[in-house]
Amino acid sequence: MSTSAGAAEHAHEHAQHPEHSHEGGHDAGHHEGHDHGSFWSTYVFSVDHKMIAKQYMFTGMLMGLIGGFFSYVFRMQLAYPGFHVPGFGVVSPGEYNALITNHGTIMIFWLAMPVLIAAFGNYLIPLMLGCDDMVFPRINRLSYQIFLISALVLIASWFVPGGGFGGAWTAYPPLSAKSQYNLTPLGSTMWVLAVGLEFVAFLLGGINFVTTAMNSRAPGMKMFDIPMVVWMIVIASILFMGSVGPLVAGAVMLVFDQTIGTGFFDPVRGGDPILWQHLFWFFGHPEVYVVLLPAVGIVAEIITVFSRKKLFAYKTVLYTALGTGVLSFFVWAHHQFVAGIDPRMANVFTATTVLISIPIAEMMFVYVATLYGGSIRLATPMLWALAFIGEFIIGGVTGIFLGSSGSDIYFHDTYFVLAHFHYTFVPIAVIAVFAGVTYWYPKMFGRMLNETLGKIHFWGTVIPFNGIFIPLFITGMGGDHRRIYNYNNFPDLARPDLQHMRQFATVSLLVLLAFQIPFFINFFLSMKKGRLAGNNPWQANTLEWQTVSPPPHGNFAELPNCYRGPYEYSAPDRESDYWPQNEPS
Amino acid sequence: MRPIATTRSATGIPTGRLAVWWVIASEIVIFGGLLGSYIMHRIGHPEFGGYAAHTNTVAGAFNTFVLLTSSLSAVLAHKAAEAKDGPKAFKFLWLTFLGGLVFLTVKSFEWHHEISEGFTITRNAFWSFYYCAAGLHACHIIGGMIIMAIISFDVKQNKELQRVELIGLYWHFVDVVWIFLFPLLYIAK
Numbered sequence: 001m002s003t004s005a006g007a008a009e010h011a012h013e014h015a016q017h018p019e020h021s022h023e024g025g026h027d028a029g030h031h032e033g034h035d036h037g038s039f040w041s042t043y044v045f046s047v048d049h050k051m052i053a054k055q056y057m058f059t060g061m062l063m064g065l066i067g068g069f070f071s072y073v074f075r076m077q078l079a080y081p082g083f084h085v086p087g088f089g090v091v092s093p094g095e096y097n098a099l100i101t102n103h104g105t106i107m108i109f110w111l112a113m114p115v116l117i118a119a120f121g122n123y124l125i126p127l128m129l130g131c132d133d134m135v136f137p138r139i140n141r142l143s144y145q146i147f148l149i150s151a152l153v154l155i156a157s158w159f160v161p162g163g164g165f166g167g168a169w170t171a172y173p174p175l176s177a178k179s180q181y182n183l184t185p186l187g188s189t190m191w192v193l194a195v196g197l198e199f200v201a202f203l204l205g206g207i208n209f210v211t212t213a214m215n216s217r218a219p220g221m222k223m224f225d226i227p228m229v230v231w232m233i234v235i236a237s238i239l240f241m242g243s244v245g246p247l248v249a250g251a252v253m254l255v256f257d258q259t260i261g262t263g264f265f266d267p268v269r270g271g272d273p274i275l276w277q278h279l280f281w282f283f284g285h286p287e288v289y290v291v292l293l294p295a296v297g298i299v300a301e302i303i304t305v306f307s308r309k310k311l312f313a314y315k316t317v318l319y320t321a322l323g324t325g326v327l328s329f330f331v332w333a334h335h336q337f338v339a340g341i342d343p344r345m346a347n348v349f350t351a352t353t354v355l356i357s358i359p360i361a362e363m364m365f366v367y368v369a370t371l372y373g374g375s376i377r378l379a380t381p382m383l384w385a386l387a388f389i390g391e392f393i394i395g396g397v398t399g400i401f402l403g404s405s406g407s408d409i410y411f412h413d414t415y416f417v418l419a420h421f422h423y424t425f426v427p428i429a430v431i432a433v434f435a436g437v438t439y440w441y442p443k444m445f446g447r448m449l450n451e452t453l454g455k456i457h458f459w460g461t462v463i464p465f466n467g468i469f470i471p472l473f474i475t476g477m478g479g480d481h482r483r484i485y486n487y488n489n490f491p492d493l494a495r496p497d498l499q500h501m502r503q504f505a506t507v508s509l510l511v512l513l514a515f516q517i518p519f520f521i522n523f524f525l526s527m528k529k530g531r532l533a534g535n536n537p538w539q540a541n542t543l544e545w546q547t548v549s550p551p552p553h554g555n556f557a558e559l560p561n562c563y564r565g566p567y568e569y570s571a572p573d574r575e576s577d578y579w580p581q582n583e584p585s
Numbered sequence: 586m587r588p589i590a591t592t593r594s595a596t597g598i599p600t601g602r603l604a605v606w607w608v609i610a611s612e613i614v615i616f617g618g619l620l621g622s623y624i625m626h627r628i629g630h631p632e633f634g635g636y637a638a639h640t641n642t643v644a645g646a647f648n649t650f651v652l653l654t655s656s657l658s659a660v661l662a663h664k665a666a667e668a669k670d671g672p673k674a675f676k677f678l679w680l681t682f683l684g685g686l687v688f689l690t691v692k693s694f695e696w697h698h699e700i701s702e703g704f705t706i707t708r709n710a711f712w713s714f715y716y717c718a719a720g721l722h723a724c725h726i727i728g729g730m731i732i733m734a735i736i737s738f739d740v741k742q743n744k745e746l747q748r749v750e751l752i753g754l755y756w757h758f759v760d761v762v763w764i765f766l767f768p769l770l771y772i773a774k
Binding site for chain 1: 588589590591593594595596598600603604607608610611612613614615616617618619621622625626629630632633706707709710711713714717721
């Protein structure tokens with residue numbers, strides 16, 4: 001772990017130098033001179049939304065590397081129990097639990113959230129809306145600082161006596177509430193603290209995003225002229241704000257149960273362990289849509305640009321996103337079908353859960369309709385966007401089995417569940433993130449990524465991704481239980497005949513991890529050596545492409561006005577096939 | 586220097602006011618989750634009524650009165666700020682601050698008494714909820730008082746007068762939370 005962390009930090013430093021050299025040349029913004037602060041005021045305590053976005057992105061990528069390393073360690077243990085894992089050593093049962101817990105926690109709270117919402121939100125919202133910054137730049141900076149502290153608290157929790165928390169990312173009591181069960185008195189409390197701080201950071205960020213989008217649009221930009229990705233990040237922020245509150249309260253209760261011995265989740269003293277499950281999943285299920293919607297928004301931007309077509313049914317996408325948001329508050333108990341809830345309630349939640357697949361399916365159809373008849377160009381960002389649609393559908397369809405309370409009783413807590421949500425989360429947090437990074441990289445760093453390396457990375461990620469999780473669907477249907485350290489310890493669960501599939505999944509993971517190397521080479525080399533991008537290399541309409549790359553502090557030499565919607569591609573009667581939003585007609 | 590983004594107002598609502606409403610929205614969900622959990626437990630455990638009988642309803646009622654009165658002074662501070670009378674708004678802000686202080690003082694006597702009788706936070710789920718909900722609310726009172734103290738000095742010099750309205754909105758919210766807490770924790774026996 002220390003090696004991967006060190007490498008990424010080193011890379012981080014590299015990332016900043018070209019940025020610095022560019023800033024001198026592009027000081028056309030109206031906040032002239034503001035950029036030439038010290039290292040600290042430019043990179044560490046910056047209030048510029050683009051720098052904060054990069055801070056979020058690099059922190060998220062670094063945490064993602066750690067999370068990926070964790071998955072490598074525990075997959076090795078599952079494929080080859082007791083094996084001396086290179087770079088880690090022999091995995092003990094307690095370490096195994098801590099690894100899977102922190103893998104899940106990191107990938108959702110310290111990779112998906114910071115990169116999809118905070119990094120893209122911060123970078124894109126002011127640029128796409130045609131303004132110079134967020135409405136509250138200092139709250140924005142505070143948001144990142146709290147986020148950074150939360151990441152440090154989480155990392156520190158792995159090194160305290162007793163080790164990191166091992167009660168799974170869902171942290172169900174009584175395992176999470178009592179140190180005599182979880183054996184991590186410090187680790188479990190620090191875990192809750194880190195997650196709580198992360199929530200505060202995203203509440204601050206979310207208020208900034210929503211307020212900026214509501215109030216600071218360029219003159220002339222009406223509601224339906226807002227690019228879809230901005231809408232999606234704003235809806236996601238509102239969903240987050242509406243769902244996280246009960247879990248904040250629940251986190252306070254859990255910390256009190258852990259540290260001062262209250263009995264909120266202890267039935268002996270009038271508490272209820274199921275209460276946590278309700279509080280957790282009331283947040284946890286909308287959270288799926290909190291990260292899904294920005295991913296869907298990124299894909300919308302990319303498929304319109306690379307098929308040179310107007311987004312098919314803009315308003316339909318928007319209304320289905322809002323509908324999804326509302327519905328997502330009424331599906332949470334499908335996580336508790338076997339936890340002892342009333343079977344009549346289970347029927348209700350089955351109905352809402354199956355219902356929510358309708359708006360999502362509608363979005364996917366809209367995207368396919370957008371592609372239909374377009375002049376499609378398969379550049380790297382487009383490949384990622386198409387892969388998102390294809391892979392996410394597998395995740396969505398397998399969800400039907402789990403949302404139906406009858407079949408869920410069999411599938412509950414098996415690798416089928418695990419494969420299902422990885423088929424949703426990997427398209428969101430990996431595939432859509434790479435789509436976004438490869439698409440906006442020229443704007444962020446002023447240079448193009450290498451297409452060949454990009455395609456090697458694309459195929460080397462997407463193919464092994466399926467190689468990991470298709471076998472796990474099968475082992476899950478065969479009864480493989482989740483969160484088992486070593487099947488050989490449980491003769492009833494062992495299924496030695498499935499071992500080759502567990503090994504196949506692990507080897508696929510190794511291949512996937514190895515193919516991230518071309519990405520990092522491409523990412524950091526292109527900052528210096530890449531072809532200069534110019535303002536608008538993809539010939540896109542949205543406002544961020546109408547300024548220099550990378551944009552200076554203040555973003556635009558002159559703040560733009562908006563004259564039309566974001567997806568006017570291939571308009572008849574026009575010579576060029578795109579029509580920037582800020583070009584007077 | 587404020588970015589131009591901060592000065593725009595596509596909705597017609599000033600940016601600061603809009604943001605405070607979003608803060609309040611997220612706070613409603615936090616208290617909603619806590620109180621919702623409490624109500625579910627209260628319904629499932631009739632014996633909570635017996636525990637609630639040990640709370641001091643008179644002190645709670647007095648505190649309700651104090652908090653409502655402090656909301657009045659917050660409104661008067663806003664009115665003074667609207668009239669561009671910074672020094673007057675300053676006085677009313679500190680009167681509101683005093684209301685918060687009285688509330689906290691009464692509360693600390695209450696808690697001291699209850700703890701000395703053995704009704705601590707670990708006694709059972711009712712007392713855990715009691716201290717948690719009232720404690721979270723008290724933290725909001727303290728936070729509001731600190732913000733009021735910080736902004737009052739600019740306000741006195743007729744600077745950033747819009748902040749009087751913003752802290753007032755927050756203070757009313759904290760007040761409304763107490764209107765829910767008081768019957769739920771003290772009266773429902």
